[in-house]
Amino acid sequence: MNKFLVKIGRGVGGVVGALYQAGRESIDQVVVNILPFMAFIALMIGIILKTGIGDWIANLLAPLAGSLIGLLILSAIIALPVLSPLLGPGAVIAQIIGTLLGSTLIANGDIPARFALPALFAINPQVGCDFIPVGLALGEAEPETVEVGVPAVLFSRLITGPVSVLIAFLFMPLLPYE
Amino acid sequence: MDALVLAAEWFIGLFKTGGDVFVSLVVGIVPLLIVLLTFVNALVALIGPEKIDKVGEWAARDGIIYYPVRYILLPFLAVFFLTNPMAYTMGRFLPEKYKPAFYDSAVSYVHPPLGIFPHINPGELFVWLGIAAGIEALGYSVVPLAVWYLIVGLIVIFIRGIVTERITAIMWARREAK
Numbered sequence: 001m002n003k004f005l006v007k008i009g010r011g012v013g014g015v016v017g018a019l020y021q022a023g024r025e026s027i028d029q030v031v032v033n034i035l036p037f038m039a040f041i042a043l044m045i046g047i048i049l050k051t052g053i054g055d056w057i058a059n060l061l062a063p064l065a066g067s068l069i070g071l072l073i074l075s076a077i078i079a080l081p082v083l084s085p086l087l088g089p090g091a092v093i094a095q096i097i098g099t100l101l102g103s104t105l106i107a108n109g110d111i112p113a114r115f116a117l118p119a120l121f122a123i124n125p126q127v128g129c130d131f132i133p134v135g136l137a138l139g140e141a142e143p144e145t146v147e148v149g150v151p152a153v154l155f156s157r158l159i160t161g162p163v164s165v166l167i168a169f170l171f172m173p174l175l176p177y178e
Numbered sequence: 179m180d181a182l183v184l185a186a187e188w189f190i191g192l193f194k195t196g197g198d199v200f201v202s203l204v205v206g207i208v209p210l211l212i213v214l215l216t217f218v219n220a221l222v223a224l225i226g227p228e229k230i231d232k233v234g235e236w237a238a239r240d241g242i243i244y245y246p247v248r249y250i251l252l253p254f255l256a257v258f259f260l261t262n263p264m265a266y267t268m269g270r271f272l273p274e275k276y277k278p279a280f281y282d283s284a285v286s287y288v289h290p291p292l293g294i295f296p297h298i299n300p301g302e303l304f305v306w307l308g309i310a311a312g313i314e315a316l317g318y319s320v321v322p323l324a325v326w327y328l329i330v331g332l333i334v335i336f337i338r339g340i341v342t343e344r345i346t347a348i349m350w351a352r353r354e355a356k
Binding site: 015018019021022023025026027029030033034035037038039041042043044045046047049050051090091094095096097098099100101102103104105106107109113116117119120121123124127128131132134135136138139140141142144145147148149150151152153155156157159160163164167168171174175176177 | 188191192193194195196197198199200203204207208211212213215216217218219220223224263264266267268269270272274277278279280281282284285286288289290297300301302303304305306307308309310311312313315316318322323326327329330333334337338341342345346349350353
C-alpha cells in the first residue's frame, strides 16, 4: 500500500513538474522571442498604415502577388542562389513581406483571399538558406558533405521554390474563401 | 505654432496606430499561444524526444519506400519534437549522401505547421501570422489556411528532399570525377 502511494505520488509529481516546466518555457518563449517581434511588427504596420507607404508598396506588390505568374516570379527571385542566403537570416524578410501582403493586399481584398496559400510559399523559398553549413554540422556531416550540400540545396531551391508555389496554387480552390 | 502641434500630432499618431496593432496582437494571439505552447512543451517532455531516434535509423535505409520516411515522417517528427534548430541533429542517423536533402526537407518544415503548432518556431511566427492576419481582417477563419499550409508543406518537403538528393548525387559524382 505504501509502495503504491509512493508510486502515485512520484507519477503525479512528475507530470505536474513537467507541466510547470512547460509553462515556464512557454512564458520564456513569449517574452524572449514573440513579444519583441510583435513590437517590431506593430511599429512597422503603424507607420505603413499611417504614412501611406502601405498603398505605395501594395501597388508595387499587387501585380506580383495577385497572379500565379507573379508569385512564380517572386519565388524564383527570392530563390536565386546569390540572394537566398542573404534573405534567410531570422526569416525577417519573409516575415516583413508576409505582413505587408497580409495587412494590405489581402486585408483590403485587392487580391483574392485564396491566394494566401500560394503566397505563403512564394515568400519563403529561401528558408534556411543562410543556415546550411550550421544545419549540416548539427547533423554531424563531414566537411565534403557541406561543400557539396550548400550549392546542392541552393540550386534545388531554384526548382522547388516555384514548384512549391505551383502545388499550393493547385490546392488553393479547396480553401473556403471567396 | 499650429503647424508644430499638427506635426506633433501626426508624429504621435504614427505610434498610436502601432500601439493599437500591438494591443490587438497581444490580446488576440498571445493568450492562446501561451496555453498551447505550454501544452505542447509538456507533451514533448512527457513523451521524450529521444523516442524518435528509431525513426532516424529507419530513415537511413536505401530503397524507394524509405523516401517518405526520410523526407516526410522524419522531418515532421524532428521539427515537432526537437523544434528549430535542434531538429537538424536528426541528420546524424543518415548516410552522408542524404544529409543535405534531409536538412533541406526539415528546414523547409519549420514554418508550414506554425498555424497549429507554433512551438516549432516561435521566433519566426510572422511568416504565418502576417498573411493570416489579412485573412482574419476579412472575417474568415484562418484554420482552413493553417491546415492546408501544413498539408501542402508536407508535399513540398517531400519533393524538395527528392530533388536535393538527386542534385547532391550529381554534384558528388562530378566532384569524384575531378
